[in-house]
Amino acid sequence: MPYDVTALPLTELVGPAMRATAALVRLDERIARSPVGEGFVARCHFADAVAALWLDGELVHLEDLVLHDAHMDLRAPTHELTRAHEVLRLRRQVLANKPDWALGREGFATLCGRGTVPATQPPLPDVQAPVSGEGSARVDDADGDPDGDSLGAASPGSTSPGSTSLSAELAALDAALSRANASLDRAREPVASESLAGEMGRNDRPAAASAALAGKSSGERSPWLYDSDWDEPARLGEWQGGLQQNASLPPLLRAAVAFDAWTVATPLQHAPWLGRLLVSALLRQTGTTTVHLAALYLGARAVGRERRQSRDRTTRLLAFVDAVHESAVAGIKEHDRLILAKAQMERRLKGRRSTSKLPQLIELVLSRPLVSSGMIEKQLGVTTAGALNLIGELDLREVTGRGRYRAWGVM
Known part of the structure; x- marks a missing residue:
């Protein structure tokens, strides 16, 4: 069911939205001209990632996240810490790209986890793998030779005394491409069976593995992890269509409606927290913020759960607007604190x-x-x-x- 964007209570929303917009723009201007701007943005990423897990009822210590990001963990990272680091990584990724990247085709697919092949591994052209002889045996053992040291031995013709240098190089290249394609095919296969086997008992591992891999051949998702009736592409498309309908609204009101639509539709089963990050990217795309991402998770902590999850839409929209204002006010105070700390520490450099x-x-x-x-x-x-x-x-x-x-x- 499409989200109804009509009959918005503008008389109740315009005043708080203008106040929140003014505070957010003021913070962004201070960061743009501040000697501690980069440090503030980096700290904001950490604080917002911890707040994202807090809103989900999980406690992640800030010091653990900092050490985990520096690869200096004191103990094995928990599932909650890994999720917080994912929020941290995605915030950095959104800010590092152009303002319209996150809500564009490529960025939206990447953030929602629907990208096919990572950017670091471009798709290779399809090459017919050897079907007999020494080459086929090496394709099956691609993981055993990841560095390609035996490229020259992949084709029997490459070692023939009568073969030319060019034919030997082409044969070696064909074998290398075949091994690469085989490795990519195995990497793209679902790995849900391994996770299920770890969660269930050791006696249940064969059953869990077979259940998770039941749809491997057809490319379907495991029913153990995903609801078959949950049409994520349709819901994501519906949410994106709502963004186009709200294009005429002021930026902050548009962001509030977009986040409320995300909360109502819940497009992603396992990443409901992504909504605030996409809305932060929307505020950056519209020019409300230019040098930082709004810490919407951090601001939402200052708003009561009853207001954030109210059944009344107007209450939810006002709660979002107030959260933006609280995050901007807290950001201004933190920025001023960092300026004072920097001045005090620089006195010791004399x-x-x-x-x-x-x-x-x-x-x-x-x-x-x-x-x-x-x-x-x-x-x-x-x-x-x-x-x-x-x-x-x-x-x-x-x-x-x-x-x-x-x-x-x-x-």
């Missing part, structure tokens, strides 16, 4: 040598919610003792309260 690592440490501290001694060692190329000395000179605040595996941040 009289330092030009080869001092303190300026680099200041930039690192401002670009992360917290830093560990290992991160400082890796980024600045110093020893553990040197990292601790630099931390002491800047008088950073210890934020974990632990004796071991400590982390520090600005005051």
